[in-house]
Amino acid sequence: MRVTNSMMNNTFMNGLKNNLNQIYDINNKMNTGQQINRPSDNPAKIAKIMNLQNEMKTNEQYNSNIDDIVGWIETTDSALSDIGNSLSRVKELLVSAGNAAYGSDERNAIKTEINQIISRVNSSLNTTYDGKYIFGGLNMYNQVVKVEKDANTGNNSLSFIDEKGNSIDIDLTDPNYNDLISKIETKLESEISPGIKVDYNTSANDIINFTDKNGENNLFNLFDDIIKNLEDPDASLVSLSGSVQSALENVLNKRTEVGAKQNVVESIKSKNEEIQLNLKSLYSENQDIDIAQIWIEYTTAMTSYNATLQAGTKMLQPSIMDYLR
Amino acid sequence: MSGLFATLGTAKSGMMAQQGAITVTSHNLSNVNTPGYSRQQVKIQTNTPYSNPAFNSSTQPGQVGTGASIVSINRVRNSFYDYQFRSQTHKFGQNSVSYEYSTEIENIFNEPSETGISTSLNNFFNSWHELSKNPNSLSSKNIVVQQTKDLTNKLTSAYNSLENLKENINKDIDTNITEINNILSQVEDLNTKIKVLEATGKNPNDLYDRRDALMDELSYKIDIKENEDLIKKGSISREDLKQVLENGKSISGELQGLFDSLDTVNSYQEDLNNLTNVIAKEVNDVLNPILGFDFFVSTDGDQIGAHNISINEDILSNPSLLDLGDNGNEIALKLSDIANKKLTIGNRNDIKIGDYYTDIIERLGFETKELKQNVNNLSSILNSIDQSRLSESGVSIDEEFANLIQFQRAYQASSKVISVVDELLNVVVNGLVK
Numbered sequence: 074m075r076v077t078n079s080m081m082n083n084t085f086m087n088g089l090k091n092n093l094n095q096i097y098d099i100n101n102k103m104n105t106g107q108q109i110n111r112p113s114d115n116p117a118k119i120a121k122i123m124n125l126q127n128e129m130k131t132n133e134q135y136n137s138n139i140d141d142i143v144g145w146i147e148t149t150d151s152a153l154s155d156i157g158n159s160l161s162r163v164k165e166l167l168v169s170a171g172n173a174a175y176g177s178d179e180r181n182a183i184k185t186e187i188n189q190i191i192s193r194v195n196s197s198l199n200t201t202y203d204g205k206y207i208f209g210g211l212n213m214y215n216q217v218v219k220v221e222k223d224a225n226t227g228n229n230s231l232s233f234i235d236e237k238g239n240s241i242d243i244d245l246t247d248p249n250y251n252d253l254i255s256k257i258e259t260k261l262e263s264e265i266s267p268g269i270k271v272d273y274n275t276s277a278n279d280i281i282n283f284t285d286k287n288g289e290n291n292l293f294n295l296f297d298d299i300i301k302n303l304e305d306p307d308a309s310l311v312s313l314s315g316s317v318q319s320a321l322e323n324v325l326n327k328r329t330e331v332g333a334k335q336n337v338v339e340s341i342k343s344k345n346e347e348i349q350l351n352l353k354s355l356y357s358e359n360q361d362i363d364i365a366q367i368w369i370e371y372t373t374a375m376t377s378y379n380a381t382l383q384a385g386t387k388m389l390q391p392s393i394m395d396y397l398r
Numbered sequence: 399m400s401g402l403f404a405t406l407g408t409a410k411s412g413m414m415a416q417q418g419a420i421t422v423t424s425h426n427l428s429n430v431n432t433p434g435y436s437r438q439q440v441k442i443q444t445n446t447p448y449s450n451p452a453f454n455s456s457t458q459p460g461q462v463g464t465g466a467s468i469v470s471i472n473r474v475r476n477s478f479y480d481y482q483f484r485s486q487t488h489k490f491g492q493n494s495v496s497y498e499y500s501t502e503i504e505n506i507f508n509e510p511s512e513t514g515i516s517t518s519l520n521n522f523f524n525s526w527h528e529l530s531k532n533p534n535s536l537s538s539k540n541i542v543v544q545q546t547k548d549l550t551n552k553l554t555s556a557y558n559s560l561e562n563l564k565e566n567i568n569k570d571i572d573t574n575i576t577e578i579n580n581i582l583s584q585v586e587d588l589n590t591k592i593k594v595l596e597a598t599g600k601n602p603n604d605l606y607d608r609r610d611a612l613m614d615e616l617s618y619k620i621d622i623k624e625n626e627d628l629i630k631k632g633s634i635s636r637e638d639l640k641q642v643l644e645n646g647k648s649i650s651g652e653l654q655g656l657f658d659s660l661d662t663v664n665s666y667q668e669d670l671n672n673l674t675n676v677i678a679k680e681v682n683d684v685l686n687p688i689l690g691f692d693f694f695v696s697t698d699g700d701q702i703g704a705h706n707i708s709i710n711e712d713i714l715s716n717p718s719l720l721d722l723g724d725n726g727n728e729i730a731l732k733l734s735d736i737a738n739k740k741l742t743i744g745n746r747n748d749i750k751i752g753d754y755y756t757d758i759i760e761r762l763g764f765e766t767k768e769l770k771q772n773v774n775n776l777s778s779i780l781n782s783i784d785q786s787r788l789s790e791s792g793v794s795i796d797e798e799f800a801n802l803i804q805f806q807r808a809y810q811a812s813s814k815v816i817s818v819v820d821e822l823l824n825v826v827v828n829g830l831v832k
Contacts, residue, residue: 074789075789075790075794076789076794077788077789077792077793077794077797078430078792078793078794078795079430079431079788079792079793080785080788080789080792083781083784083785083788084785087781107510109510111501111504111505111509111763111766112504112507112509112510112759112760112762112763112766113500113501113504113762113763113764113765113766113767113770114763114767115763116760116762116763116764116766116767119509119510119756119759119760119763120756120757120759120760122510123509123510123516123756123759124752124756126510126516126517126520127516127517127519127520127752130517130520130521130524131520131523131524134524134527137527138527138531141531203532204535205532211724211725211726211727213534214534256724259725259727261727262530262727262728262731263527263530263531263731264527264530264731264734264735267738268738270731360510392795392796392799393795393796393799393800394795394799397799397803
C-alpha cells in the first residue's frame with residue numbers, strides 16, 4: 074500500500090482522539106465518583122439507579138416517620154404511667170381513708186391530695202408531643218380535658234373541653250359531645266414501610282371510660298364520686314376503691330397495647346434500617362466507582378496516550394529531506 | 399542523421415519537459431495539506447520521431463528521436479472510493495447530529511442526580527408524609543408548598559429547555575439549507591467552468607478536486623444519490639424537504655438527523671406533558687373536594703401540561719390555605735399514596751408515576767447509546783475509506799522529493815547535452831579554420 078503523509082497524520086490524530094476520549098471518560102468517572110453520569114453511559118442500569126435513589130429517600134422518610142411515632146408512643150407511655158401512678162395513689166388513699174380510725178381531718182387531708190391528683194391526671198391527659206395533644210386524636214391542636222375548681226368547695230372536677238374552651242359534659246345525646254368524641258377517637262396513621270400503615274395514637278376516651286362491676290363508668294364521675302364520698306363521713310369508700318382498681322386496670326391495658334405497638338414499630342424500624350443498608354450497598358455496587366480499578370484504567374489509558382504521542386512525534390518528524398544535502 | 403542543431407532542440411525539449419514535471423511536483427508539495435486535493439502526475443511522451451530524408455535512408459537504423467514533451471497532467475483519483483465515501487457520509491451526518499441533540503436532551507433531564515425531576519417527584523410525595531403527621535402545622539404545609547413549587551419548576555424548566563432546543567434545531571435546519579444551496583451554486587459555477595475547459599481539450603484537475611470536495615461536504619448533509627432530483631434543481635427549500643419527508647422517504651444526512659431530533663424532542667415533551675397531567679389530575683381529584691379549588695392550576699387555561707403547570711397562586715402566597723380539614727392525616731396519606739398507584743399515563747397502562755418517568759430516561763439512555771455506537775462505527779468506516787482514498791490520491795512528500803531529484807537530474811543532464819553540443823559547435827565554427 075502506498076502510504077502518504079496525510080494518512081500518517083490522520084492515523085495519529087485518530088489515535089490521539091481515541092486516547093483522549095478514554096481519558097476524558099475516566100476523568101469524568103474519577104471526578105464524580107460515579108460510574109454512570111448520564112443515561113447513555115449504561116441505559117440498562119439507569120432505571121435501577123434512579124429507583125434505588127428514590128427508594129433510599131423514601132426509606133429515609135419512613136424512618137423519620139418511625140422516629141416521630143416512637144417519640145409519640147414513648148410520650149404516651151410515660152403519660153399513661155403517670156395516670157397509672159396517680160390512680161394507684163388514689164386507691165391507696167381510699168384504702169387508708171377506709172380505716173375506721175381516720176377522722177374528718179384525715180379525710181380532708183386525703184381530699185386535698187385527691188384534688189391535686191385530679192390536676193395531675195388533667196395535665197397527663199393533656200400531654201403534648203411536638204405541640205400536639207397526644208390523646209386528642211384529630212383534635213390534636215386543642216386541649217383535651219380541663220379541670221375546673223368549684224369556687225365554693227375548692228374541689229376539682231374534670232371534663233372534656235371544646236375548641237373554644239367550654240367544658241363539654243358526657244352526654245350521648247349532645248351532638249357537640251359526639252362530634253368531639255368522634256374526633257378524639259379517630260386513629261392517626263402513618264406509613265412506616267411500603268404499604269404498611271400503623272395507627273399510633275391512644276384516645277383520651279379509651280382512658281377515661283372503663284367498666285367496673287356496676288357497668289360503664291368514667292374517670293370524671295369516679296373522681297367526682299370520690300370527692301363527694303370523702304366529704305360525707307358516712308359514705309363508703311370501699312366500692313369506689315374497686316372502681317379505681319378497674320380504672321387502673323384499664324390504663325394498664327392501654328399501656329400494654331402501647332408497649333406492643335412500640336415493639337412492632339421498632340422492629341419495623343430495624344428492618345427498615347437493614348433494608349436501607351442493603352439499598353445503599355446495592356446502589357454503591359451499581360453506581361460507585363472502584364477506585365483501584367479506575368486507577369488501573371487511568372494508568373493504562375495514560376500509557377497508551379503517551380505511546381501515541383511519542384510514536385507520532387517520532388514518525389511524523391522525519392522525511393527524506395533530513396537526508397538530502 | 400539530423401544535425402547538431404536538432405540535438406540542441408531535443409535537449410531543450412527534455413529540459414522543458416523536466417521543468418514542467420518540477421512545476422507539477424511543486425504544485426503537489428504546495429497542496430500536501432489541501433483537503434480534497436489529489437496528487438497530479440505529468441504524462442511525458444516522446445516527441446514524434448524524425449525520419450531523415452536521405453538517399454541512404456535504407457541503411458539508417460530507424461527514426462531519430464526528437465526529445466520529450468508533456469502531453470497531459472492528470473490527477474490520480476479513484477472515483478469508486480468517492481462513491482463509497484459518499485454512501486456512508488450521509489449516514490454519519492444523520493447519526494452524529496441526532497447524537498449531538500440526544501446528549502443535549504440528556505443534559506436537560508440531568509439524570510441521575512440529586513437535582514433531577516426524579517428526586518423532586520420523590521420529595522413531593524414524601525412531603526405529604528410530613529403533612530400527614532402534622533396536618534395543621536404551617537411548617538409542614540410550607541414543606542409541601544415548597545416541594546410542589548420545586549417540582550413544577552423542574553417540569554416547566556425541562557419543557558422550556560426542550561422548546562429552546564427545538565428552536566436551535568430549526569435554526570440549524572435553516573443554516574444547513576443555506577449551506578447546501580451555497581454549495582450547489584458553487585458546484586454549478588464550477589460545472590460551467592469545467593465544461594468550457596473540457597471543450598478546449600484541457601484537464602481542469604484542480605476544478606475537479608474542488609468540485610469533489612464540495613460534493614463530499616454536501617454528502618454529509620443529504621443523501622446525494624437518493625435525492626438526485628432535488629439536488630439537480632440547483633437549490634432546495636424547506637418545503638421541498640417537507641414534501642420528500644411526507645412521501646415517507648428519507649432525505650438522510652444531517653438534515654434528516656435534524657428533522658429526526660425535532661420529532662424526538664417533541665416526543666419527550668409529550669411524555670413530560672402526560673406525566674404532569676396525570677400528577678395534576680390525581681392530586682386535584684383528591685384535594686379539590688376538600689379545598690374547594692384546584693391545587694394544581696394551568697397558567698394559560700389550557701389542559702395542564704409540563705409547560706403551564708403551577709401550584710395555585712393563593713396557596714403559594716399563603717400556605718395555611720392548604721387546610722385538609724378534620725381528616726388531614728388520612729387525606730395527606732392518600733396523596734402520598736398516589737406515588738404507589740398504578741395509573742394510565744399517555745398510552746401506558748398500570749404504571750406508577752415514578753416508573754413512567756424512569757422509563758422515559760431509560761429510553762433516552764438506550765437511544766443515545768445506540769446513536770453513539772452508530773457514530774463510532776460509521777466514523778471508523780469513513781476513516782478507513784478515507785485512508786484508502788488518501789493512499790491513492792494523497793501527496794507523499796518523500797515520493798515527491800524523490801521525483802524532484804529525478805527531475806532535477808534529468809534537467810541537469812539535458813542542459814549538459816546543450817553545453818556538449820555547444821562545444822561541438824565550437825569545434826565546427828571556430829576549430830576547423832586556423
